Amino acid sequence: xxxxxxxxxxxxxxxxxxxxxxxxxxQAMRNGVIDAAAEIGTQAGINAASILRRAEPVRMVxxxxxxxxxxxxxxxxxxxxxxxxxxLKRFPSVEIVKSGDRATIAKSLGECSIDYLYxxxxxxxxxxxxDMNAYWPCxxxxxxxxxxxxxxxxxxxxxxxxxxxxxxxxxxxGTDWWIIKTQGN
Numbered sequence: 001x002x003x004x005x006x007x008x009x010x011x012x013x014x015x016x017x018x019x020x021x022x023x024x025x026x027q028a029m030r031n032g033v034i035d036a037a038a039e040i041g042t043q044a045g046i047n048a049a050s051i052l053r054r055a056e057p058v059r060m061v062x063x064x065x066x067x068x069x070x071x072x073x074x075x076x077x078x079x080x081x082x083x084x085x086x087x088l089k090r091f092p093s094v095e096i097v098k099s100g101d102r103a104t105i106a107k108s109l110g111e112c113s114i115d116y117l118y119x120x121x122x123x124x125x126x127x128x129x130x131d132m133n134a135y136w137p138c139x140x141x142x143x144x145x146x147x148x149x150x151x152x153x154x155x156x157x158x159x160x161x162x163x164x165x166x167x168x169x170x171x172x173x174g175t176d177w178w179i180i181k182t183q184g185n
Contacts, residue, residue: 022047023173024146025116029055031144031180034115038063038138040105040131041121042096045084047148052091055116060093061109064121065100102134109138119147128158136166139181146178 028034034055039048042062052060066081081098088094097105109117117139119131132145139145149155150172159177163170168179 022050022118022146022148023176024118024144024171024178025051025054027171027173027178028116028144028146031142032115035059036114037061037116037118038109038114038135039118039120040064040135041119042084042088043120044080045087047118047120048084048094049087049091051116051118052088052094056093057115058093059095060091061095061097061105062088063097063099063105066098067100102130106134106138109135111137112140114138115140115143117143117145119145120149123149123152123155125154125158128155129161132158132162136162136181141181141183144178144180146176148177149175150177151175 034057036059037051037055037057038061039051040063042048042064045062048060048062051057062084064081064084066077066084085096088096097108099105114135117135119128119135121127121131128147132147136145147155147159150159155177159170162168163179166185168181168185171178
């Protein structure tokens with residue numbers, strides 16, 4: 001297996017996820033075929049490429065405004081976007097959306113259209129909560145909404161509040177969390 005991530009940016013969790021796939025993706029694949037997937041917060045495209053290789057969705061939407069990464073990764077935002085586009089261009093099912101507008105992205109996804117939706121964008125409470133509420137209607141019944149970094153207090157709080165508000169079950173493994181949409185929620 002070829003890794004195209006610079007070692008400087010490779011932490012142990014990412015390495016495990018690249019080799020074995022995210023826990024939520026493995027669970028989603030056990031639940032059935034993933035025809036349509038979306039990743040909110042694509043960054044350099046590492047996780048999106050993993051979803052595309054493992055699940056082979058017919059449609060995959062990758063959304064990111066590609067701003068704010070200069071401080072986090074130590075490289076210009078345009079470089080991060082270029083890396084993502086280069087990494088994902090070999091997958092014909094990918095639609096890349098350069099936007100941070102949740103309403104526009106959710107509308108482009110459509111209601112009840114996504115089998116696997118992965119949220120890994122901004123990690124503050126307000127952003128995670130807004131993402132979960134905006135994209136939940138896009139997940140089909142039996143589909144999964146998942147995310148990363150449940151170990152962050154802000155992410156944990158937003159997921160816990162979403163659980164309480166919607167009466168859903170949340171599963172966790174490693175740094176991943178996920179919710180399977182059922183009738184009535």
